[in-house]
Amino acid sequence: MPMGWDIQTTKDFLTLRKEDYVNSSLLFMYLFLVITSLMIGKSVSTALFISKYGALYLPYAIIGQTILLTVLIAFYLRLSRRLQPSLLISFTLLLLASNAVLLWGMLHFKIAGVIPILYMWGGIFGVIAPMQVWTMGNFIFNTREARRYFGFISSGGILGFVFGGFVSKQLAPQVGAENLLPILTLLCCLAAWLVQLVWRRNRERIAELQTDAADLNVPVSLQQSALQVLESRYLLLITTLVTIASLATKIVDVQFNAITQNFIHDKNEMAAFLGAVNMYMGAGAFFLQLLLGGRMLDKLGISVTILVLPLSLLTSSFAALIFTALWTAVFLRLSDQVFKHSIDKSTTELLYLPIPADIKFQVKSFIDTVVLRVGDGVAALLLLLFTNVIPLINWKRPGSISLVNLPIILLLLFVAFRIRTEYLNALRLGFRNRGLDPKNVSQYISEPATWQELNTYLESPESDEILYALDIMMQGDQREELLLPHLRRLLKHPTVAIRLKALQMLLNLKRDSVVNEAEELLNDPDVQVRAEAARYIYSHGQTDLLTRIQSLPDYPDYIIQGGILLQLFQQNRPDNLPVAQLIFDGMVDDRGESGKAARIEAARVLGLIPLPVKWHCHLIDLLQDDAIEVVSQALESAGKSRHHDFIPFLLEALEDPRTKVAAREALVHYGHRIFGTLKDHLSDDEVDAEIRSHIPHVLSRVGGQDAVQILLDCLEQKDVHLRYKILKALNRLRSNDANLVFDEHKILNQLFAELKQFYRHSQLLLAFNPVAIPLTEAGGRQQDLLTVSLLERQDRAMERIFRLLGLLYPHNDIHQAYYGLRSYRSQVRANTVEFLDNLLNPTIRKFILPIIDSKVTLGQRVRKGRAFWKWKAMTKEEALAELITPSDRWLCACAIYAAGALHLNGLSESIQSMRESFDPLLRETAVRVIKGRKMTAEARL
Template sequence: MKKVLAGLVDVRREELPRILPLTLAYGLVMASLYVLKPARNALFLDQLGVAQLPYVLMLVALIGGGVAAVFTRLIRLIRLDRLILGTFLFLMINLLGFRLLLPYGWGWSFYLFYVWVNLYGLMATSLLWLLAGVIFNPREARRLFGLIGSAGIAGAIVGGAFTSWVVTQVGTENLLIVCVALLGGGLLLLLRVRSGGEVSPREEKKSSGALADIGRSDLLQLLGSMAALTAVVAAVIDVQFNDIVDRAFADKDAKTAFFGQFFAYLSGFAFLFQIWCTPRILRSLGVVSALLFLPLSMALGSVAVLFAPGLAAGILLKIGDGGFRHSLHKSAVEILFLPIPAAVKQRTKVLLDTTVDNLATGIGALLVLVLTAVLGVSYQHLGFVSLALVGLWVGLVIRGRGAYVDAFRQALDRRAIDLGELTVEVDEAAALDSLIASLDSGNERQVVYALDMLISLRSRRLARAVRPLLQHRAAEVRQKSIRVLCNQAEELPVDEIEGLLQDEVLEVRVEALYCMCRQDEGGIEMRLREALQSGDPKLRSAAVGCIAAHGTEAGELVDDAFVEELLADRSAEGEDNRVQVARILGNLDRPEWRLYLRQLLEDSSPRVVEQAIGSLGAIRDPEQIGWLLDRLGDRQLRRAARQALAAYGPAVLPALRRCLLDKRVDPVVRTGVTRVLSDIRSQEVVDLLLEDLDAASPWLEHLMIKALSRLRQGGGSLFFEPRRVEEILARQVEAYYQLFEGLQLYQSVDGEAPLQLLQKVLREKQAQVQERIFRLLGLLYPPQDMHRAYLGLVSGQARL
């Protein structure tokens, strides 16, 4: 199974233990949800009728927002692995309880069950996506989240189809027992994703200030208006669709079977459309045209219900909402968010996804209630309301095109799009236009930035625009232009790229040779062998660099004789070759070659030594930990040594701890250890620092708290035990108070220079303790807020 999975998608071997159980678990959770949804709809309609649906939708809107807020708070307070375990067990017990409760036929129980299923979907799926966000970095997420989402769609298809198939045999209520089994299976898989309880959520995304952000941005106003109109129209359509199904099927199990089959086909349609059509629509028509698919499809369905009412019209009506909303429309909205600064996006996206969506759904349900229960409008004629809202929606989208294009261009000019956090492709038509235009910029950094965003894209226009950059004066531009062109389906400018094999910059030569190797019918190995055996030193060094930079595909070309020859090379290209050999030794990690690596650690070239140190981190040679610790005291090599030690991960913690607490060790080295600890993003590091703070001297205590603060500010999967932090915080507050009393005492006495010096020392110590207090508060509360509060306090300005 793992081999099949790795062949279908771009999954690295080391990612399989994380991605495989998480993907399967998400599929099971979505299958359970799409078993529950048909059961929920059918039970509610059978027992209470469609006239009660607007009331329950309003209830969902009211309760959903409150539960989301409470759930978000729990995510901050409870470690994610424990929260997942507790939530899944709680949901499984709830399912068993509803199985016992629903047969009594009490009206309130069906209201409760309807609302609960919505909350079930919110809690179970959000926890899994939160876990995915914790265990995968943004670059991994870009490759892997599509796989997880596809598993969810597959689960929805299977869940719906299974419901349609078995409901007539087992009955609607007994489907809840099936969901218990599915959820239990998902939980068992999730327990394999992480061990040791290291998982904790990233910092919550606050919505404070989001309204002000929306007020300042035309693009955010467009997004907010679309989110509201989408939810209102979806609520109207939902009522109409359920009314049509209620009249078409009299039997409860028949309703359940239809809903199950419909949801299965709808999920399949959404999946196929997302795979085959969404990329083509975004590339050819652009994001604004893509945004029109959802409202226009809703309008088409509303027209069908108005003038040709029946089950077929109802299906067409719901296809727009269920088919496009979570495929093409969602992708288009994600692209619209690209030019929004990350901090603003975090605040506003939470507001739009929760508060606005819930509020608008409630408004839509209230509108249906007023029109049908008060004014006597039939469910069929609610289509006129949908058409009016869609007209407003389409007008907003067309008017908003300029806002998106302007925002994207401004973001490119400011280089405000964080490439490390980018999880969507930017091959949408207008975005591609802006990126291609940026390639003509006289600003070298902006050209490099645009090329970084274009590396994974393919387009005929892109190949024509990038080709002139092969002659750019900046080496980095030439290098990345080769990479972009090599990824295109168009015929390569072979002569120009081969000419770059003689470039003065090694990195450009390496990229050019690798590109030619990928195009060579004889394969990478043959081309590299020819380059290594050539008498051209530039080509030879490019081949060595290519082997070092691009993995072990040609690892069989590297043997003892090859390594020893390059180590002995003292020509003009020799230093570059030794740097690349050090890199190769780190990539291949053959134990018998570690002697060569130790030889490179004594090289006369600092570049060679730094690369050899980096390779030590790559192979995690335990015998060299002590040597690396000593290099923390070397001004020239300490940075490379810190990075190498951090690459060892938790395995190096015992040695770091001994060094940290040994008072005989040079303070400079101990200071470097705290920096290394802050670079190892592991729960063991947090626990170690919190535990050992009591044994630390004041100067070391300050550095350890700074290390904790850096770990916290980096976000990710770390949990800071509140009680332990509060204990340390109380001690710091007490120390601050004692210093304050001492300072007040000495300030009340006129003294000579020694006394003034003492006062200065006390003030400096007080400032350090004050800094530690706010850093510790940042472990308990949002660190950005605590940092701003600290800056306001030390500024001395009352208004801050």
């Protein structure tokens, strides 16, 4: 290690966090012991087998190993549902340790057939023991933590390669290869003890990360594990990747041994050589992991690191095809093992993290054991096929094995490319709400099955589904015998649109069997329903409509007048206008409280007719009525008319909290015709802020590319509240119409402006209160007003940042990510950070991750911001001086108060200047602070 590196520097370099250093170190040591044991066992078993039988018989041993492992894993998976993971792992390690002692005794007494058994045992050990280390890691760390710590933990395995290789190299020639097995036994026992220690330390954490198993379809057998994999596209792709990688690496392993046997023949020399290769390979892998592993995975993500192993195998296999020498064997081994047990291992383990914890243990065991060994078995079958059936391989020229492996490696590279996208999708599914559109109805209305489905929609509790079914039925051949009972029932539905639609369909059916129900609807609270009921009675009744209406008890005059007025306008006869004028005047003559209902009815009717220009004055009068209810109805009717005479009144109504909603809805009715006026008002700083704040909502409701352009043109607003409203409107547009185009340049400019402000607030917060606690973590702990205000500003800025990201990336993904970061569950937050780390491009990612990762401290975040924008460090007084400006009146007032409480005389001039402020809040705060200072000074005297 270079001089000057202390332990803390090393931990920082390996991306470790202080709070998880113990867990990471224990798993580091656990993996070190397991891999050391594995290297000793593999050196012994391979050397003994090659020396006695030769590489030609390796495929047969591999097939036997695969069959045996499949049986054992089926039993292992059943045990995993009955035993606590820590007990199962410890039991497995102790069983393997006892097996090593037994095999050593059998070798000592030269029992026939023990060497193939030893070779198969070594393969089983190499699958189960390392897999259990990563299973333990997946139980302890969440997604985000795993990215940081798996690289460091992998280094323990790499050092195990070095130490295991060193032991084999040094001791095999002296004591004999088979006499190394007792060392393996001791190391396995130590590893079992570490497992129990790690589990006891992390019981609460493991319980938090696990999902309730009762709510999950957890596989309990080999068959169920296989079905679980087949039912998931993501798990199936992982399985494919592992299988192909197993094929390629196993063929490389056989090719390495085949080349080696041509140069080394003694079993002890063979074991020493294998140990030496493992030692140098481990040393190289360790330095690779130290310099690149954790950092490469943390900075570049799996999209890059997952390609490392396939590319290295491709290079070495080409070399072995061209050159057959001992150095090519070493090159093959290094290209496989160096990357497989460092960068690729950490990457592959990361692929399992989106899988729920209780499913993960069984599924991961299945993939990492059965699937891995099946891949080895298929590799052995391929070698036999191309040796005995298709003589492509010449074992005297082991380089020819590359002809079989190169196509497999290319396929591995292809699958690695594919799984990068699926990993992102799997993370997305972890926190994204999904649903199916219920309105998926066949267009062939006459089909009985379609009618049956539509009938189920008519009985739905959802109004939208009922209206959809009615629309479909109106367009097709209406089966009256089935439809009539539904329509009769829907006449009493609480939704106005459904009652109205049912009446219209009954009118089209020419059926007079619901006249009584229609008469009841003459007293409906909605004028459109009343008018439609009147039309139905007029079309189907046997008596005069007016007679029918007058015969109804307690029927208000204004309802009769409104219904008649609407009928007169709908007949579209010029000679009806004088009569309509008389009726209307009678409805609006009473300007008092007693006439309010009649005036509301009159305003409602004016919105249901093509309003003649000469009648505009009547609606304008109602827009200026003293009763808010009348004004609200007049606003709605003005919007339906879409005439420019009413626009000034609609905009003015946006200022009044009582009428702003109705005014917005009315402006929406105008559609694109009003965009020019809305843009002028939105971009004009002289227009009242309340009016401007409602315009983005109107634009988003109307929609279209022009609305997007107007909002983007007005995005750079000093008013934070207005800027938020514009972003909210843009998000609505993006969500409603995926075909809209958003100017990426403008969005990025605003995004970096918001990020700069967020980081600046972080620096101000650090300077003023270095121990500030985020609002989500504060609980009941009290903090000063300025600290809380700065934290609130950051929360609001965070929402604006994510709304901007929602314009650059899939809207639903960003929306769910924002709420995922606010989850109380640490696993959800970690998965969300991991998801964004993979989703965002590197330029944006380096700014976003420090502000969303809860493991990044306030000081670390500020250092990032200072590096990004070349800011200097600031003192508390400098921070307050920057805040005492009128740009943010509330922060300014809080800073004035804080400066007074801290008796910072250097800020006296800034506080004095606020005494002359036009803002009463700033002026009164400054006066109070100055007065308090004087009283304190007098008290001291």
